[in-house]
Amino acid sequence: MSAIEQATAYEAVIGLEVHVELSTATKMFCGCAIDFGGEPNSRTCPVCLGQPGSLPVPNATAIEFAIRLGLALDCEVIDSSQFHRKNYFYPDMPKNYQISQYDVAICERGHLELEVDGEARRIGIHRVHMEEDTGKTLHVGTSGRIHGADYSLVDYNRAGIPLLEVVSEPDLRSAAEAQAYLSELRAIVLTLGISDAKLEEGSMRCDANVSLRPRGATAYGTRVEVKNLNSVRSLGRAVAYEIGRQTGVLDDGVEVVQETRHWDEDAGRTSTLRAKEEVFDYRYFPDPDLVAVEPAADWVARLGKELPELPSATRARLRSAGLAAHQAASLVSTGLAPVFEDAVAAGAPADDAVKWLTNEVLGWSNEQGVESGAVALSGADLAALVAMVSDGTLSTKLARQVLDGVLAGEGTPAVVARDRGLEQVSDASELERMVDEAIAAQPAAADRVRSGNHKAIGALVGAVMKASRGQANPALVNELLRDRLISGA
Amino acid sequence: MSLTIDDVRHVANLARLALDADQLERLRDQLGRILEYAEQVSEVATDDVPPTSHPYPLRNVWRADEPRPSLDPDAARATGPAIEDGRFRVPRIIEEDA
Ligand SMILES: [Zn+2]
Numbered sequence: 283m284s285a286i287e288q289a290t291a292y293e294a295v296i297g298l299e300v301h302v303e304l305s306t307a308t309k310m311f312c313g314c315a316i317d318f319g320g321e322p323n324s325r326t327c328p329v330c331l332g333q334p335g336s337l338p339v340p341n342a343t344a345i346e347f348a349i350r351l352g353l354a355l356d357c358e359v360i361d362s363s364q365f366h367r368k369n370y371f372y373p374d375m376p377k378n379y380q381i382s383q384y385d386v387a388i389c390e391r392g393h394l395e396l397e398v399d400g401e402a403r404r405i406g407i408h409r410v411h412m413e414e415d416t417g418k419t420l421h422v423g424t425s426g427r428i429h430g431a432d433y434s435l436v437d438y439n440r441a442g443i444p445l446l447e448v449v450s451e452p453d454l455r456s457a458a459e460a461q462a463y464l465s466e467l468r469a470i471v472l473t474l475g476i477s478d479a480k481l482e483e484g485s486m487r488c489d490a491n492v493s494l495r496p497r498g499a500t501a502y503g504t505r506v507e508v509k510n511l512n513s514v515r516s517l518g519r520a521v522a523y524e525i526g527r528q529t530g531v532l533d534d535g536v537e538v539v540q541e542t543r544h545w546d547e548d549a550g551r552t553s554t555l556r557a558k559e560e561v562f563d564y565r566y567f568p569d570p571d572l573v574a575v576e577p578a579a580d581w582v583a584r585l586g587k588e589l590p591e592l593p594s595a596t597r598a599r600l601r602s603a604g605l606a607a608h609q610a611a612s613l614v615s616t617g618l619a620p621v622f623e624d625a626v627a628a629g630a631p632a633d634d635a636v637k638w639l640t641n642e643v644l645g646w647s648n649e650q651g652v653e654s655g656a657v658a659l660s661g662a663d664l665a666a667l668v669a670m671v672s673d674g675t676l677s678t679k680l681a682r683q684v685l686d687g688v689l690a691g692e693g694t695p696a697v698v699a700r701d702r703g704l705e706q707v708s709d710a711s712e713l714e715r716m717v718d719e720a721i722a723a724q725p726a727a728a729d730r731v732r733s734g735n736h737k738a739i740g741a742l743v744g745a746v747m748k749a750s751r752g753q754a755n756p757a758l759v760n761e762l763l764r765d766r767l768i769s770g771a
Numbered sequence: 772m773s774l775t776i777d778d779v780r781h782v783a784n785l786a787r788l789a790l791d792a793d794q795l796e797r798l799r800d801q802l803g804r805i806l807e808y809a810e811q812v813s814e815v816a817t818d819d820v821p822p823t824s825h826p827y828p829l830r831n832v833w834r835a836d837e838p839r840p841s842l843d844p845d846a847a848r849a850t851g852p853a854i855e856d857g858r859f860r861v862p863r864i865i866e867e868d869a
Contacts, residue, residue, distance in 0.1 A: 306836050308836050308839075313837065313839030313840075314841045321844055322844075322857035323847050323848055323857055323858065323859070324841065325841045326841055326844075327839075327841050327842050328842070331850060333850065339832060340834070342835060343836035345833060364824065369785075373859070373861040373864065376859075422855075428864055432863060433860055433861065433862055434861050434862075434863070434864055435855055435859065435861075436858055436859040436860075437859075438847075438859070563785060565785065568824035570825065572832075573830050573831070573832050574830040574831075575830070575831065576831055577831075
C-alpha cells in the first residue's frame, strides 16, 4: 500500500465481478457454433433466438469448465444447483431473459492467493456461476452510444455463448491488489485453457465494486459499480480514480450515491451510467426448461486430480530454479514460462533465457500487438540464439535482429542469421583489411592512440563496425587495432 | 397476503405497463385473488416438504459440445419485423431524457 493511500482517513473496499467467455465449440444451451466474425445472425437457432417450443439443453463441456475453474479457485463444487431466468427488457436477449444462476451457484466459497508488493494476500471467491452471453447491439445515431441513439441493431451470434461469472469477496484494498487479482485470475483461466481471456476483445470482462469506509470501521460504505474496464491497466486507473472521487465526496461531508458508473479510458474518469437497479427487479425464478445440475462426486474428484499446474505453483518452481520473484511472475503472466523452461532444458543459462524473454520477446510482442503467449519461438530456438551470442557468432545487437526474424517466422536462428547475412565477421584476414582501412581513413585518431591516448581507439572501432554494418566482432577488432597501434600491446 | 397499490405499480413498471388509478385498483383486486388461489398450496406444503421447481425428478440432462447446423440467416431474420445490415432493427432503447 502506498504512503498516499495510508495517509488518507479511508480504507478502500473493492470486489470484482469477472465474466469469462468459454472457448467451447458450441453455445451454452444449443448447438450453434462459436466463432468470430462472419455474417450477423448467421449462428442462431430457435433455442438462442428464444422461439416458442424450443428447449435449451446445457453444454456438458461448459459445465466441466465451470467445475475446473471452481476447483482451481479452491471452491466447493455444489451438489445441486439450477438455472434461473433473469428477466429484463433489453433487446440484447431475444427471450427477454438471460439464463443464469441465482440462489445457488455451481461453485462457491473459494479463494485466490496473491502476492502484492511482497505481501501475501488471500482473496475470497464468493462464487463462480454459469450463464449465457448476450447479443451485440449497435446504436445508430450521431452519438454512437445508447443515449441519443435513433434506433439499435442487434446481432445474436454472441447470444448464448457460455459465460462464467467469478464474483470475489470484497477483500481487495487497493488498485494494485485489484490488478493483481485480475491478472492472476486471467493466468489461471489461460492455464486451464477454458477461454482465450482477452480483456481488450471482451472474452474476459471485469466490473469493479468500489466503496470507502473510515479506517478501522467494519461496516461497508455505499458501493459504486464501475463498468467498461478493458484492460488490467484500465482497472487500476479506474479504481484509483474512484477512490479519489469518493474520498472527495466524503471529505465534503456528502454521501456517496449507490450507482453504476462508466469508465472513460481517454478522459481518465468515471461518470454516472445509471442508478442501481434493485436486485429483485430481475424477478429471478427457476427455469422450468432446465433441470438440476448435480455433478457426480467421482467425476469432480477426477477433474480435480487432472488440473494442470497452476500459475502460483509454476512461479514457486521457477523461483526455486533461481529466478527473482518479478522474473517468475513476468514469465508466468505472459505465458512465456514454457519457452523459458524448454530453453533451459536445451542448455541455455537461466539468466540469459529470462533476460531475452522479458526484455526482447515481450518488447517485440507489445510492439507487434501479438499475444506474448502465442509468439512463434521455441525453447530450442531461444537456446540456440543464446549459444550463438556466447560463442561469438552473433553480437548482442545482431542477435536482436536474428530474434526479430525468428519471431517473424523466418526460421531457426541459424537459418535467419545466414539468410539475413547477420553472422558476425570473425575471419582474421577480412577484419585486418577493415582495420587497415579504418587507420588509413582516420590518421589523426590513429596518431592519438599511438601517442598514448588509448580512448581514441573507440573512434576506430566504431568506424570498422560501421563499415561492416555491425557484423565485425568488436573484441577482435579492438585486439587488432591494439596490435597495430600500441607498442608492446 | 394483500397487495398494496405500490406493489401493483412496481410490477406494472417492470412489465412496462402504464396504468391509470382505476386500473391499478382493479388489478390490485384481481392479482390479490390470484395470489390467494396460489396460497392454497401452503395449506398442504409443510416444512418437511422441500420447495419444488420441477414436477419430474430429472437431473443432469446435458448435451455433448458438438456443433449442429444453425438456421439459414435469412430464415432467422425473417422472425423479426425489421432488418438492417443483417441485424435485427429495434426501436430506441433509452429515451433521450431517461
Ligand atoms: Zn442456437
